[in-house]
Amino acid sequence: MSEENPRDAVPSLNFIEEIIEEDLHKGKYKTILTRFPPEPNGYLHIGHAKAICLNFGLGLKYGGKTNLRFDDTNPVTEETEYVDSIKDDIRWLGFTWAEELYTSDYFDTLYGYAVNLINKGLAYVDDSTSEDIAAMKGTPTEPGRDNQYRSRSVEENLRLFTEMKAGKFKDGEKVLRAKIDMAHTNMLMRDPILYRIKHAHHHRSGDKWCIYPMYDFAHGQSDSIENITHSICTLEFIPHRELYDWLIEKLEIFPSHQYEFARLNMTYTVMSKRKLLQLVNEGHVTGWDDPRMPTLSAFRRKGYTPESIRTFCDKIGVAKRENFIDLSLLEFCLREDLNQKALRVMAVLDPVKLIIDNFDAGLTEELVSENGPDESLGKRTLQFGKELWIEREDFMEEPAKKWFRLAPGSMVRLKSAYIITCESFVKNEAGQVTEIHCTYIPESRSGSDTSGIHVKGTIHWVSAAHAVTAEVRLYDRLFTVENPLGEEGDFKDSINPNSLQIINDAVVEPSLKHALAENRYQFIRKGYFCLDKDSTADKLVFNRTVTLKDAWAKEVKKN
RNA sequence: UGGGUUAUGGUGUAAAGGUAGCACAACAGAUUUUGAUUCUGUUUGUCUAGGUUCGAAUCCUAGUAACCCAACCA
Numbered sequence: 001m002s003e004e005n006p007r008d009a010v011p012s013l014n015f016i017e018e019i020i021e022e023d024l025h026k027g028k029y030k031t032i033l034t035r036f037p038p039e040p041n042g043y044l045h046i047g048h049a050k051a052i053c054l055n056f057g058l059g060l061k062y063g064g065k066t067n068l069r070f071d072d073t074n075p076v077t078e079e080t081e082y083v084d085s086i087k088d089d090i091r092w093l094g095f096t097w098a099e100e101l102y103t104s105d106y107f108d109t110l111y112g113y114a115v116n117l118i119n120k121g122l123a124y125v126d127d128s129t130s131e132d133i134a135a136m137k138g139t140p141t142e143p144g145r146d147n148q149y150r151s152r153s154v155e156e157n158l159r160l161f162t163e164m165k166a167g168k169f170k171d172g173e174k175v176l177r178a179k180i181d182m183a184h185t186n187m188l189m190r191d192p193i194l195y196r197i198k199h200a201h202h203h204r205s206g207d208k209w210c211i212y213p214m215y216d217f218a219h220g221q222s223d224s225i226e227n228i229t230h231s232i233c234t235l236e237f238i239p240h241r242e243l244y245d246w247l248i249e250k251l252e253i254f255p256s257h258q259y260e261f262a263r264l265n266m267t268y269t270v271m272s273k274r275k276l277l278q279l280v281n282e283g284h285v286t287g288w289d290d291p292r293m294p295t296l297s298a299f300r301r302k303g304y305t306p307e308s309i310r311t312f313c314d315k316i317g318v319a320k321r322e323n324f325i326d327l328s329l330l331e332f333c334l335r336e337d338l339n340q341k342a343l344r345v346m347a348v349l350d351p352v353k354l355i356i357d358n359f360d361a362g363l364t365e366e367l368v369s370e371n372g373p374d375e376s377l378g379k380r381t382l383q384f385g386k387e388l389w390i391e392r393e394d395f396m397e398e399p400a401k402k403w404f405r406l407a408p409g410s411m412v413r414l415k416s417a418y419i420i421t422c423e424s425f426v427k428n429e430a431g432q433v434t435e436i437h438c439t440y441i442p443e444s445r446s447g448s449d450t451s452g453i454h455v456k457g458t459i460h461w462v463s464a465a466h467a468v469t470a471e472v473r474l475y476d477r478l479f480t481v482e483n484p485l486g487e488e489g490d491f492k493d494s495i496n497p498n499s500l501q502i503i504n505d506a507v508v509e510p511s512l513k514h515a516l517a518e519n520r521y522q523f524i525r526k527g528y529f530c531l532d533k534d535s536t537a538d539k540l541v542f543n544r545t546v547t548l549k550d551a552w553a554k555e556v557k558k559n
Numbered sequence: 560u561g562g563g564u565u566a567u568g569g570u571g572u573a574a575a576g577g578u579a580g581c582a583c584a585a586c587a588g589a590u591u592u593u594g595a596u597u598c599u600g601u602u603u604g605u606c607u608a609g610g611u612u613c614g615a616a617u618c619c620u621a622g623u624a625a626c627c628c629a630a631c632c633a
Contacts, residue, residue: 012573039633074632130631139629141561175631185562187628196631215633238564239628260564262626267570273633315582317572319565322626326570329583339596373596404594413592446592458592525593552594 014318032064040082042273043288043295044089047264053313056095068097075202089296125160143183144190220244223256234263268477269294292478303530303545308334342522346460347508351389359386369416387464404456412457419444460524467507470540474501
């Protein structure tokens with residue numbers, strides 16, 4: 001190729017990167033500062049990962065920085081437990097914040113801003129009930145109306161606001177509102193509430209305050225205090241931008257700018273913190289880190305790698321259009337990563353006994369197997385004997401079309417061991433297969449096969465004499481439908497009743513006795529697994545991270 | 560019946576008036592001591608109707624659809 005295709009030469013930018021590059025190019029900023037601003041009232045989910053990767057990624061890409069700022073202006077829903085989990089999740093994803101900040105640290109400054117606004121005649125204390133405020137606000141199609149409190153004097157407003165701060169009033173008795181325009185087409189500009197009274201203990205400021213700023217009078221101001229250049233949030237905040245800019249202008253403070261992108265939606269799950277909290281509180285899952293949840297702590301426990309989530313966030317892109325991402329894309333990113341990292345081991349989830357009739361009963365043969373396709377993963381020794389456990393589903397009494405596993409008379413290879421021929425099988429009264437008898441071909445030993453025989457199927461196995469019992473937890477999607485919110489009725493009606501299957505007596509190869517929590521394993525032919533935190537020295541517990549792609553399952557489905 | 564935002568294959572996302580590309584998914588085949596991985600190939604798209612232009616996903620006009628806004632939540 002002598003000529004370069006300009007399409008390949010220029011990597012495409014998302015719309016926020018375009019804005020930043022233009023700002024930098026024009027010299028509007030020398031460097032950028034972004035922020036990730038979670039409210040500590042729940043655990044972070046995969047949707048937050050998109051925002052984290054965006055904000056931190058931009059900081060990294062353009063040589064700027066990113067702050068972590070807890071948006072803690074509502075003491076009744078916020079807790080330190082959430083602060084800690086959020087920090088853990090961000091670190092796990094692999095990002096480092098420049099500064100750890102709290103909106104609550106700005107309460108004094110914010111109070112001063114409010115006084116400033118009152119002095120300018122741009123804010124007033126309103127005695128109305130919340131019902132009255134709502135009634136006077138109008139609707140999207142009808143303008144709101146001014147009330148009697150709107151015309152209070154600056155002096156009176158100052159006095160009342162001071163008294164609000166001093167705790168002279170009960171919750172809900174008074175609020176401070178901006179004086180903008182009750183007939184504005186943007187509902188948020190109809191004299192938005194700036195401060196409300198809440199006699200509540202705050203997780204950081206304790207009992208110092210009984211008035212707390214609203215989101216609109218905290219977020220943009222915090223951005224400004226920190227000199228955030230690009231304040232990135234999700235689409236539903238678009239109408240807030242007008243107010244964001246108005247307040248910055250009237251307060252005459254550093255002009256941060258807000259840009260909005262579309263939040264992540266994904267099939268077979270829900271992404272709202274409120275709904276996730278509901279699933280936790282109502283016991284549909286065991287907690288925020290239940291591996292069926294879309295939270296980062298759940299993905300981590302389930303065995304997802306941070307790299308796979310970052311790749312995913314990179315692949316889904318950033319735009320302003322509503323999106324609905326296939327879960328399969330996330331799983332693709334995961335498998336791609338795990339395929340390189342996972343140690344291959346053998347585990348039988350649904351064991352049935354296989355007896356090799358022509359193998360010495362007392363003998364244990366040691367075989368060497370690779371730990372994975374990449375040589376750097378090393379090798380290990382396997383024990384092989386007369387009696388083995390194999391997967392029940394790898395034997396078919398009456399083989400289906402294109403079946404190339406075990407069946408009466410058929411040959412398969414035992415992974416890393418020998419080729420065997422199925423001679424007979426035994427059933428109990430219930431009609432269940434209890435024993436499969438085979439003969440092995442001594443010359444077919446893995447690595448030194450001189451038999452010249454080629455078989456189509458290879459199956460995994462565990463020596464019965466050396467097997468270790470383990471609990472294995474198989475997870476499936478939490479909901480049975482792609483969009484639980486799109487269904488009639490409650491989203492919880494679509495919960496998958498089979499989202500968790502616990503296998504108590506799986507048998508795994510003995511090397512797994514020393515399984516490490518930080519390792520990823522591929523149970524050959526069954527999927528990727530990791531050690532669960534419930535695992536103990538006496539009892540191994542594994543989580544299935546994700547299945548392998550299964551072409552045979554598709555084949556079966558077709559017929 | 561107000562204001563705002565967005566429309567490109569099944570799902571995402573590029574193309575800044577000049578070849579509609581990439582990824583996932585789906586399908587077909589090759590390889591395979593994991594029915595995995597890997598490799599090859601195929602199907603499917605510019606919301607609609609007009610207009611400008613040699614040429615329109617892109618510009619203009621008029622529609623249509625989806626989403627957001629009436630919390631003392633963020």
